[in-house]
Amino acid sequence: MAPSRIWRYLTGYLEVSFRGPLVERLVNLAVGRGAHLWALERSGDRLRARMTVSSFRKLRPLARATRSRVRLERKVGLPFRLRRLRRRTAFWAGLLLFLAGLYYFTSCVWVIEIQGLKRIPLEEMQALLARAGVRPGVRRDSVRPDEVRRWLIASEPAIAWVGVSLRGVRCLVQVAEDEPGQVQRWLNLPGDLVAARDGVLVKLVVLAGQAEVREGETVKRGQVLIRGAGYAGGRLQPVRARGVCLARTWYEAYREAETGAPRTRTGRRYTRVLIRLNHREIIVWGWRPVPFTEYEVSEASGRPGLWRNIRLPVEILTRDYWETAASGEPVPPAAAQADALERAEAEVAFQLGRGAQVVSRRVEVFSPRRDVVGVRLVVEAREDIGRFLPYQPAAETAGAGGKAGNFGGGPKPRGAQAPVGGQRGGPEPLRAL
Amino acid sequence: MARGQARGGGLRARVVEWLDLPPDLGSGAHRLTLLGTSRLILENHRGIIAYSPQCLVVGVARGQVEVRGEGLTVSRVHRDEVVVAGDIRSISFTC
Numbered sequence: 001m002a003p004s005r006i007w008r009y010l011t012g013y014l015e016v017s018f019r020g021p022l023v024e025r026l027v028n029l030a031v032g033r034g035a036h037l038w039a040l041e042r043s044g045d046r047l048r049a050r051m052t053v054s055s056f057r058k059l060r061p062l063a064r065a066t067r068s069r070v071r072l073e074r075k076v077g078l079p080f081r082l083r084r085l086r087r088r089t090a091f092w093a094g095l096l097l098f099l100a101g102l103y104y105f106t107s108c109v110w111v112i113e114i115q116g117l118k119r120i121p122l123e124e125m126q127a128l129l130a131r132a133g134v135r136p137g138v139r140r141d142s143v144r145p146d147e148v149r150r151w152l153i154a155s156e157p158a159i160a161w162v163g164v165s166l167r168g169v170r171c172l173v174q175v176a177e178d179e180p181g182q183v184q185r186w187l188n189l190p191g192d193l194v195a196a197r198d199g200v201l202v203k204l205v206v207l208a209g210q211a212e213v214r215e216g217e218t219v220k221r222g223q224v225l226i227r228g229a230g231y232a233g234g235r236l237q238p239v240r241a242r243g244v245c246l247a248r249t250w251y252e253a254y255r256e257a258e259t260g261a262p263r264t265r266t267g268r269r270y271t272r273v274l275i276r277l278n279h280r281e282i283i284v285w286g287w288r289p290v291p292f293t294e295y296e297v298s299e300a301s302g303r304p305g306l307w308r309n310i311r312l313p314v315e316i317l318t319r320d321y322w323e324t325a326a327s328g329e330p331v332p333p334a335a336a337q338a339d340a341l342e343r344a345e346a347e348v349a350f351q352l353g354r355g356a357q358v359v360s361r362r363v364e365v366f367s368p369r370r371d372v373v374g375v376r377l378v379v380e381a382r383e384d385i386g387r388f389l390p391y392q393p394a395a396e397t398a399g400a401g402g403k404a405g406n407f408g409g410g411p412k413p414r415g416a417q418a419p420v421g422g423q424r425g426g427p428e429p430l431r432a433l
Numbered sequence: 434m435a436r437g438q439a440r441g442g443g444l445r446a447r448v449v450e451w452l453d454l455p456p457d458l459g460s461g462a463h464r465l466t467l468l469g470t471s472r473l474i475l476e477n478h479r480g481i482i483a484y485s486p487q488c489l490v491v492g493v494a495r496g497q498v499e500v501r502g503e504g505l506t507v508s509r510v511h512r513d514e515v516v517v518a519g520d521i522r523s524i525s526f527t528c
Contacts, residue, residue: 024484028481031510037510
């Protein structure tokens with residue numbers, strides 16, 4: 001294949017002109033010696049041609065023999081261009097300076113973007129940031145976002161939350177200001193008290209709203225316990241449901257432990273090599289039955305891939321059978337049982353809600369398999385399962401002081417003479433707890 | 434002609450003929466590929482004999498190939514291949 005223009009440019013070539021009575025002969029001789037010429041062009045008594053540097057070296061000694069005059073016209077290509085550049089020290093110094101400058105200037109913070117300011121003036125925020133060590137021109141690695149965050153929150157009480165992040169030469173500061181009265185508004189959001197988990201209601205004290213369930217009733221997770229509806233000015237209005245919803249709840253965990261002696265590999269191994277083709281296995285090596293009575297199996301598979309995800313449907317498997325033997329003392333059943341119980345306890349403790357009081361616990365011991373002991377722990381607890389679920393996401397109501405429109409799918413204020421205890425579809429999903 | 438040429442050649446040419454291979458493989462016979470009127474690829478040549486923008490004479494195994502035209506250039510010379518570009522008017526063969 002003839003080399004392309006790009007390749008010729010990259011490797012470099014020479015433009016040469018010949019003059020003499022036997023230039024054709026000179027070309028033939030050079031070609032015969034392996035020279036490579038192209039773009040031969042006759043102009044007047046001269047013959048111009050292009051050739052590689054190595055071809056020129058082959059051609060040169062032949063010129064005298066054919067009484068031709070050879071003149072090098074031009075050197076073309078990347079190698080010659082680079083050679084010319086090599087001598088230009090100022091160019092290299094400039095390039096180095098440029099790269100060093102680029103590196104230095106991109107490792108500084110040049111832009112400080114502040115978002116979310118409402119009442120705090122921008123200048124004040126900038127001054128604060130400057131005191132925290134964030135100002136234009138400062139080195140990137142001198143800014144520790146986490147420390148700046150903490151410093152800002154500590155020094156400006158009007159800041160409720162602040163996020164500081166470095167993005168290239170930009171430092172993004174996102175501020176959320178404290179709004180007076182916001183907490184109060186949030187506390188007065190209308191909404192229901194729903195069950196945080198399944199249980200049997202023991203005690204229900206309604207402080208605000210209307211009871212949807214009675215004491216002694218079994219409730220499901222998500223079920224409305226106290227509806228956030230109350231009379232104000234003779235009309236049923238959405239309110240924030242308040243109350244105590246004490247219930248009996250149950251927690252359960254099952255864990256297993258082994259009682260037999262621990263098994264370890266003896267080091268003896270039997271290897272079998274198989275070919276798997278469309279779920280069919282063909283044994284290539286190791287036809288004998290596995291010579292151990294107790295063993296573990298480990299498998300390694302090699303699948304010849306042709307290219308990326310294109311794979312052959314053939315898989316070569318190496319299956320190792322490791323002999324195992326009992327080693328050490330067997331674990332006494334009591335110790336295994338204690339171990340399983342301990343882990344079951346940990347699981348229950350993880351599940352237990354805050355403020356839950358354990359009333360009773362029951363332990364059941366099983367023997368599901370040989371050398372295995374299973375422990376089931378059932379714990380009965382008493383806890384307040386009421387969780388507040390606002391009718392609207394808190395963010396929407398925070399600004400407008402609570403819109404009274406959406407009643408969370410509950411009874412409409414107009415038709416509210418009817419008892420509010422109508423059973424509705426299923427338990428609502430718990431949105432906010 | 435190709436047959437006669439092959440018979441006149443050595444053992445290699447006879448083997449090539451017996452196997453029904455292209456005759457240029459065995460005898461070193463030249464082969465011309467003309468692409469339109471602007472490009473000519475000449476394989477198995479024996480060197481450039483004369484060259485001017487109007488006329489190019491290339492030696493081949495048993496004679497010469499003469500290419501006439503306008504603005505002829507040799508866009509590539511290789512040990513066994515010459516590529517001619519330009520406005521080709523006629524090609525003639527003499528032995």
